[in-house]
Amino acid sequence: MKVLVPVKRVIDYNVKARVKADQSGIDLANVKMSMNPFCEIAVEEAVRQKEKGTITEVVAVSIGPAQAQETLRTALAMGADRAILIQTDLDLEPLAVAKVLAAVIAEEAPNLVIMGKQAIDGDNNATGQMLAALLDWPQGTFASELEISSTSAKVIREVDGGLQTLEVALPAVITADLRLNEPRYASLPNIMKAKKKPLDIKEAASLGVDLAPRLKVLKVAEPAKRTAGIKVETAGDLVTNLKTAGVF
Amino acid sequence: MAVLVFADHDNASLKDGTHKTVTAALALSPDVDILVAGQGAKAVADAAAKITGVRKVLLAESDSLGQGLAEAVTALVVPLMSGYDALLTPATSQGKNFSPRIAAKLDVAQISEIVEVVSASTFVRPIYAGNALETVESADSKKIITVRPTAFKAAAEGGSASVETIDAGAGAGKTHFVDQKLVKSARPELTGAKIVVSGGRAMGSAEEFQRVIEPLADKLGAAVGASRAAVDAGYAPNDYQVGQTGKVVAPELYIAVGISGAIQHLAGMKDSKIIVAINKDGDAPIFQVADFGLVADYKSAVPDLMTALNAAGV
Numbered sequence: 196m197k198v199l200v201p202v203k204r205v206i207d208y209n210v211k212a213r214v215k216a217d218q219s220g221i222d223l224a225n226v227k228m229s230m231n232p233f234c235e236i237a238v239e240e241a242v243r244q245k246e247k248g249t250i251t252e253v254v255a256v257s258i259g260p261a262q263a264q265e266t267l268r269t270a271l272a273m274g275a276d277r278a279i280l281i282q283t284d285l286d287l288e289p290l291a292v293a294k295v296l297a298a299v300i301a302e303e304a305p306n307l308v309i310m311g312k313q314a315i316d317g318d319n320n321a322t323g324q325m326l327a328a329l330l331d332w333p334q335g336t337f338a339s340e341l342e343i344s345s346t347s348a349k350v351i352r353e354v355d356g357g358l359q360t361l362e363v364a365l366p367a368v369i370t371a372d373l374r375l376n377e378p379r380y381a382s383l384p385n386i387m388k389a390k391k392k393p394l395d396i397k398e399a400a401s402l403g404v405d406l407a408p409r410l411k412v413l414k415v416a417e418p419a420k421r422t423a424g425i426k427v428e429t430a431g432d433l434v435t436n437l438k439t440a441g442v443f
Numbered sequence: 444m445a446v447l448v449f450a451d452h453d454n455a456s457l458k459d460g461t462h463k464t465v466t467a468a469l470a471l472s473p474d475v476d477i478l479v480a481g482q483g484a485k486a487v488a489d490a491a492a493k494i495t496g497v498r499k500v501l502l503a504e505s506d507s508l509g510q511g512l513a514e515a516v517t518a519l520v521v522p523l524m525s526g527y528d529a530l531l532t533p534a535t536s537q538g539k540n541f542s543p544r545i546a547a548k549l550d551v552a553q554i555s556e557i558v559e560v561v562s563a564s565t566f567v568r569p570i571y572a573g574n575a576l577e578t579v580e581s582a583d584s585k586k587i588i589t590v591r592p593t594a595f596k597a598a599a600e601g602g603s604a605s606v607e608t609i610d611a612g613a614g615a616g617k618t619h620f621v622d623q624k625l626v627k628s629a630r631p632e633l634t635g636a637k638i639v640v641s642g643g644r645a646m647g648s649a650e651e652f653q654r655v656i657e658p659l660a661d662k663l664g665a666a667v668g669a670s671r672a673a674v675d676a677g678y679a680p681n682d683y684q685v686g687q688t689g690k691v692v693a694p695e696l697y698i699a700v701g702i703s704g705a706i707q708h709l710a711g712m713k714d715s716k717i718i719v720a721i722n723k724d725g726d727a728p729i730f731q732v733a734d735f736g737l738v739a740d741y742k743s744a745v746p747d748l749m750t751a752l753n754a755a756g757v
């Protein structure tokens with residue numbers, strides 16, 4: 196069984212994003228970039244499934260600039276077998292990413308896709324669902340537990356109010372939530388080994404996929420700043436202040 | 444232009460997120476219909492028909508719609524969209540699950556979690572954990588949008604739209620519902636509550652979380668929330684998580700107990716009207732957004748707060 200894991204290179208989750216002065220976007224110059232945390236969880240899940248024997252091959256794929264090779268090397272160091280970079284300097288929207296992934300899937304024919312539920316830059320939470328739609332595959336989103344058998348997968352999903360369990364026929368798209376696992380750190384020997392694993396590079400434009408944006412970004416602005424209030428000395432002072440503020 | 448609003452409900456009652464999404468929809472067009480997709484959800488449709496400004500309510504019922512399965516909802520909604528220019532869905536976990544699937548079937552973008560309608564084609568949405576607000580203009584013929592309910596006022600009630608039963612669509616196909624474990628609580632729902640009390644990693648155990656946070660929430664008639672750290676450690680259930688990738692809340696009063704205030708947590712609560720932080724570390728980032736900060740060990744501060752509330756007759 197082969198699994199495809201799409202991974203995105205994004206601003207590191209510890210870095211506070213800064214809006215450019217001309218409001219054209221986020222300043223990413225000299226900012227630390229890393230693998231999207233939810234994609235790390237997806238890679239970890241695929242590798243664990245391989246270690247359990249349910250999966251035989253893990254293929255990581257990223258769509259992005261040349262530097263996304265670093266992200267793919269991280270996936271390889273975590274245990275992916277090979278990697279594909281679909282290279283583009285365009286900032287693709289989830290629909291275009293899903294179309295590119297569908298084209299990769301047409302070639303690779305995986306039995307399963309495990310990906311992140313959300314990229315922490317655009318916060319769209321859309322690509323996995325869109326990919327499932329384009330392929331007409333079932334989807335198991337926001338997974339906190341995944342059990343794979345030969346023809347189906349059982350997914351426990353985090354939903355409002357609790358947990359839902361679904362069984363989806365394979366092939367299917369699974370998107371990872373925070374509680375699916377805790378990703379490993381790649382060991383130094385594995386980072387070294389990852390350098391020798393295959394990483395194919397293809398130009399996005401060569402896939403014949405419609406990459407055109409559907410949304411025009413008119414402006415990226417900073418939200419209204421919240422100013423720090425006051426420190427109170429005691430719980431009694433707190434209640435007095437809340438009463439004055441009209442809460443009670 | 445006609446807009447379809449997807450109703451948020453649990454088959455028994457209509458949720459407030461629907462009213463808020465109707466407000467967003469009415470900013471696009473006066474022609475707003477509501478779709479109630481569920482099972483045994485007639486009462487929900489009747490409640491939706493009372494929302495002011497709604498033209499009519501469509502009711503579609505089947506088991507897989509009642510279970511909220513994305514494939515079933517997509518099969519129902521995609522053909523309906525030939526009669527609509529926009530679909531607005533509250534950004535609940537269910538909405539986030541099916542809405543992008545519908546968008547891709549229609550070959551259009553999804554505009555995720557809008558917080559403002561600028562015009563019928565231009566919207567504002569948070570990106571980068573709310574550290575930036577992006578204004579986007581859509582070139583698509585149909586707008587598929589999820590709406591952050593806390594950013595909109597609830598539409599009033601007083602209308603009397605008609606309810607029309609429609610065919611439930613083709614079902615869920617290759618997805619099967621196995622079961623569902625929902626947390627039953629007598630407390631108000633997190634996303635709509637007027638007061639929220641949240642606990643963080645400082646609680647140290649599920650027992651301590653319950654011992655400290657719940658009585659305070661009960662006293663205030665508040666909903667209970669948690670940081671990711673508290674949820675990951677099993678102190679609180681997953682659907683209590685407030686933040687970038689959890690629930691977004693904007694109550695009148697948010698009380699954070701033993702929460703440091705990471706950007707991912709702030710993304711889910713910084714639009715609260717009044718923020719109170721109780722943290723023993725005076726330098727914790729939560730104090731940068733708190734209106735009232737109490738630098739103290741929660742172990743003494745929360746009991747003191749209960750006493751002070753009693754003394755003040757709250």
Ligand SMILES: Cc1cc2nc3c(=O)[nH]c(=O)nc-3n(C[C@H](O)[C@H](O)[C@H](O)COP(=O)(O)OP(=O)(O)OC[C@H]3O[C@@H](n4cnc5c(N)ncnc54)[C@H](O)[C@@H]3O)c2cc1C
Pocket residue numbers: 208232233315642643644645669670671672673684685686687688689690700701702703704705706707708711721722723724727739740741742
């Ligand atoms: C992809 C991604 C998504 C995320 N999404 C979310 C999200 O949606 N929501 C979320 O909350 N987090 C999210 N996080 C996690 C976030 O980065 C923080 O790790 C998390 O919010 C920390 O939780 P905490 O404040 O409870 O714990 P900590 O940061 O450990 O803070 C505990 C605080 O308790 C205080 N404390 C300790 N003991 C006491 C005491 N006795 N009395 C008073 N105070 C005390 C400490 O001073 C400290 O400030 C996400 C992270 C990633 C990478």
Ligand SMILES: Nc1ncnc2c1ncn2[C@@H]1O[C@H](COP(=O)(O)O)[C@@H](O)[C@H]1O
Pocket residue numbers: 201202203204231233234237256257258259287289292310311312313314315317318319320321322323
């Ligand atoms: N450029 C990309 N390359 C590879 N995978 C991506 C890309 N963009 C999004 N994804 C995948 O889609 C998931 C959800 O992203 P989004 O829908 O943008 O929030 C991510 O966690 C990735 O698994």
